[in-house]
Amino acid sequence: MHKDTDMAGHAASSTHHVVPLKIYYAIFAILMTLTGITVAVAYVDLGPLNSVVALVIACVKALLVVLFFMHLKYSTRLIKLTAIAGLYWMIILLALTLSDYLTRGWGTFGQQVAVK
Amino acid sequence: MHNHSTAHPALAHHFDSLDQQQEAASLGMWVFLLTEILFFGGLFLVYTIYRGWYPQAFASASHHLDIPLGTINTAVLIGSSLTMAMAVHAAQLNSRKGIIVFIVLTMVLGTVFLGIKGLEYSHKFHEHLIPGLHFEYAAAPQFVRHAQIFFSLYFVMTGLHAAHMIVGMGLMTWMLIWTARGVIGNGYYSPVEIVGLYWHFVDIVWIFLFPLLYLIGRHA
Amino acid sequence: MATEFPAHHYLNDGYGIKSWLLTRDHKRIALLYLIAVTFFFFVGGAFAVLIRLDLATPPGDLVSDDTYNQLFTMHGVIMVFFFLIPAIPAILGNFLVPLMIGAKDLAFPKLNLLSWYIYIIGGLMGVYVLLTGGLDTGWTMYAPFSTRFSTTRVVPAALAIFVTGFSSILTGLNFIVTIHKMRAPGMGWFNMPLFLWSTYATSLINILGTPVIAITALLVAVERLFRFGFFDPALGGDPVLFQHLFWFYSHPAVYIMILPAMGVISELVAAFCRKPVFGYSFVAFSSLGIAVLGFLVWGHHMFVAGQSVYASLIFSMLSFLVAIPSAIKVFNWTATMYKGSVSWQTPMLYAIGFIGLFTIGGLTGLFLASIGVNVHVTDTYFIIAHFHYIMVGGTIMGYLGGLHYWWPKISGRLYPEGLSKLSAAIIFIGFNLTFFPQFILGYLGMPRRYHAYPPEFQVLNVLSSAGASILGVGYLLPMFYLAWSLRYGKPAGANPWGASGLEWTTTSPPPTENFPVTPTVTESPYHYPSPVVKHVA
């Protein structure tokens, strides 16, 4: 008895989708493997890439949890949009604050003292 | 699936159908998680800034965290996410027994995680690594000040994470009671589903905390 | 001819104290908020009066400097967190969102009641702070003053803000889910009253911004209690980081305060011109635009705070962009009046006052977005004047306008028209007299939060103080005549204004379930002549 123009429709509603247990087991196995990899890779010297690799692996793991354990893959557009909004605002918070921190060292305009 | 003309016992008076009610609950939890993302987002921002300012102190301080314990905890928490997903699965299939078994399993794993976390905290206490309180950092005295920032973040981030887990386990206890009483079942399972969403979110927070806190500069 | 009071309505559906304190009816919860928020409004207002009295003389003879610092701090904390942020959403929003979309209640009625209790707990913590030593950090609580130097009750105050934040988060969450999931048949997004668009946009800010202030307040409390280093430079922290986190919420919070008022004004202008709002979709999307852009501009509070000059430039440019959706709204309201049937009833007077004062507030925002001028006027009375034009000239005008407009719906009775017009006029005059001189003081350089000031600023300060006392009278009047009307006002009937909108199709006051049968919507919310009951008087 309600209308929601921004929903894909009830057929895709998360409340009805039953994910086969096999998929859960597979995701669990991948998550454990990635945990192992992230620990192992920490001991390899990749220079500044260490942090990048650790974060990429963490993002992949988080994505797997969100898509499968949290059923986002099977959810409505509205819920997908909600999840993306969280990511987007988090990026705003980080990016605009970093726009201050990353440029503080630049000094004032053209004030950078001549190098050498 | 549901017959709209005979009201389901779990249907609240202001909803037209159980579908509408369950969708509202699920959307409500996602919106709440949106809030949680920004809540932890503030902490991750503070972390990012100071790690950028004091990379060596952070790497040095990170060496005082216990990787085996952290790794075990990561595995335990991911395992609890699996059992939580299976509890929701059981709920979808209207298996009360399944709900109870898997929620209890999830709570056991959650308790193991908190136990290990408590063990780590007590190690830090004995190693004088609590900032602001007899903090000692003889290994690399030049980092004593900035290592305290690391440990401040460590305790606040993991502490708030643990607090979320305790809340989650409280909610699960509630789910057990509701399931035992028969409130949940017969096609009504959105409380279990949204508690599951919350628990998985808490798991995701840890997935980021683990590498950011435990695994800095380990190759050095 | 005489309008009958309905036999059954939400107000007489149970009389005991329990029927109120345990109610899940959104309309009763709205009234619970009305009582609590009004209490805090007058507490905050009393502080404002004391501040202005003290500033009537250059040395500030009324109170000591410590007391003065506590007065402006508590004025700010109470007005921002306990009045402006909850006022329109929690009172009018709670009352109207289900009525306007044709629902029986909000999606989560128990959560709604919980929000009110959280608000009350936060408020009691605020009162506790007041009674046990106060707070002198300014509502901004800048570190390291708040985390180390202040000798007042910073930790309970920070926790009060932390707790109260969850009240607005949960209210916002409730509105978002309700608007998505509970609309009556036929009520598409573009059949929604504009008040709902602005409430939706406000709720977005609430759920996205409030958690950041919550964690920031928590970090302040932790740093102060345990000497954990986050913001204090003595511990290796950066006080500017606190400001980033603080303003990430607190700038959008300005839009939490003004957006609902803008929604109210859209309703008032339409109802009292009996005309659809000009450019409906532009007004609707400008609300969302403000909510989204509002998150990108917080750095304009920090142009002199030691932020990088490059970041300042970025924030300055983004700040100008927010001016555009605000301008769109003002122009569309004005255009709505063209060829309308403009009534001069009290709510419309507030709407006209709002448009004028908000225009000034918005235009002076351009001064602040522009870095070259901002450096000179920031931290002066120019800022004070600017944001009071938005908060008082905007939000409170919108709030009072909305309260008068929906009062017949809320109470079922009419308020005295003559007295209400008089108080609207007093408020308008008192407001301008209070705050316009402060623009001049600000450009002269008088810093904000000064207990004592150089004698050459006295004349302008006296004008401002005189205005404040007029404004105070203007705010007291409605409280009395609205209370009076509860008993003695004429029964209003379902639709005393001849307005359109679902809320006017049900009785005044509405029944507990809002509508006898779930309405089906077939028309835009601003269809005139109103398809519903005609004006009866």
Place this chain on the structure above:
Amino acid sequence: MFDIPLFPERASTIAGEVDALYFFLVGLSGFFALLIATLIVAFAIRFRRRHADEVGAQVHGGLLLEIGWTVIPFIITMVIFFWGAKVYFAMANPPDETLNIYVVGKQWMWKVQHVTGQREINELHVPVGRPVRLIMTSEDVIHDFSIPAMRIKADVIPGRFVQIWFEPTNAGTYQIFCAEYCGTQHSAMIGRVSVMEPAAYQAWLSGGTAEGSLASRGEKLFADLACNTCHRPDARGRGPWLAGVFGHSVQLQDSSVVTADENYLRESIMQPAAKVTAGFQPVMPAFQGLITEEQLLALIEYVKSLSPAEQPQAQPAGTQR
């Protein structure tokens, strides 16, 4: 009594530029505020409701108008943005040659330290016509050094230096305010700038001080604190020799490069481990909490005074050795 100031004095080169933009904004705001006010009042009268059942014209909108009042404000705001940015550019960029003066804020006073050795409290003497650069820090909380007549202002932050500059154009005295709330006596943290004609300023300078220049005080401190046992010109020093460091780039242990400005020198004294010069060990003790802000200023000024070609010697007036 009727001598009410409505506009601030204008005493620096930048003040005119700020005021020009301000007047433009006042004009613009006046125009739009009057436009809106006139329209709403005129519509309210012209289209007032004449009988109870009257309704307005059912007009829904006009795309051209909407585009118009979206695009025109956008253009106007971008003009203001670029104008404001231009003024700010001038404000943030001190000229190459400036008279440098150190300012330390503390609850609730301004301590001014001239390079030539003079110290003042809540007073600042500067000459007309010479760009002045204030290098400022705070001992406790955040303060804000504001001179309305010069149209400049900056938060003074503990733990680092911030700078502002201005070039006074008129002799006279002007208000200094603390513009960032800093506690009990915030409103008492005020002072005066005395802008003096160059001759008068020279006379004031020669009033002199017994302690010698700031750099010479720094040199003495450099020896007292035994800095010179490690920071020495010969190869036996465990720390880098500091002559000519200031204003140049320094290579760090992690092979990044920083510019040795005042903030870098401050950090390297207070928290030496934060940025260690390549080729040296992090053996220097942290002086955080051991020296005052004023001693720190003296040390920095001494390091700045060391020019690369010369042997250690305090620059302008190295009298005490």
